[in-house]
Amino acid sequence: MPRVSRKQADLNREIIVEAATRLFRERGLHGISVVDVMAAAGLTHGGFYGHFESKEALAREAGGRAFEQSAERWKTRIAEHDDKNQARRSLIEPYLSAASRDNPGDSCPVVAFAGDMCHEAADSDLRQTFLDGLNRLLQTYGSLIDAGDAEQNRRQALVDYSLMVGALTLARATRGDALSDEILEAARTFLTKETPSQNP
Template sequence: MPRVSRKQADLNREIIVEAATRLFRERGLHGISVVDVMGAAGLTHGGFYGHFESKEALAVEASDRAFEQVAGRWRERIGTAEDHAAARRALVEPYLSTASRDNPGDSCPVVAFAGDMCHESADSALRETFMTGLNRLLDTLSQLMDSDDAASNRQQALVQYSLMVGALTLARATRGDALSDEILEAAKGFLGAVPASPAPR
């Protein structure tokens, strides 16, 4: 059998990471096997260990890729917004859309991976990747708040993003029932009405 070229090997590795990024978001970091990933990539199982030393090593890279994809989309949406309020809407509306609910493989990695993180040790590479990605998104959202107080902006970002994640999770759990759409609409309405910083007393 002819040896695979370096260019082809690099392409195969990229295909594997992309397939894993989608599958992990659809089924969770521990919900798929190497065979599943390689099948989705259209490659043979035996070639996996020529690219990665373990499934966990792939999961770390795929998790990082998922967060970077979302961070990139956030940057694009923010970049076309005319002010902070418009930027927040540009993030919230697609995040809490039916398309986001119905396509987990291309959606929020926080929703996809949070359950798995409950079972990871504090010093695991997977948890470190998750924490880095989560904090990057929270920092981005914090910068879209209108208070002059950084601590207040951070608190607002924590509350709003927690609501976004919780609403999307519940909407997926109730998909097929009218409650699912109701949850998405209620969360979007609430976030659109919430002031970016605490109102003066």
């Protein structure tokens, strides 16, 4: 069997990472197998270990990719607005939408991975990837808040983002019931009805 060229090997690796990024978002970091990933990538199972030493190594890279994609999406949306409050709304409204709820493969990696992180060792590389990604998103969101000072901005960002993650998680858990849409609407309304500086 002829050897795969370096260019093709690099392309195959990229295909694997992209397939894993989507699957991990859909099912969680521990909800899929190497066989699942390679099938989604359209490649044979046996080729996996030519690219990654373990499923955990792939999970770290795919998890990092998922956070990069979310950060870039947020950056693009923010750049479309001069007003911070409008920019903030441009993050909240798509996040707390039916499309976000119904398409986890393209949605928030925090919601996708948080449950798995509860079972990770405190010093694991995978947990560090999660923490780095989460902090990056929190910093981006916090940059749109004018609540008084840096500490207040950080606290408001933590509260808002925790509400967003919790609401999206519950909306997915109740999908198919009217409660799911109620949760999304209530969270959206609460977060967008007033600017952070007006919140008590």
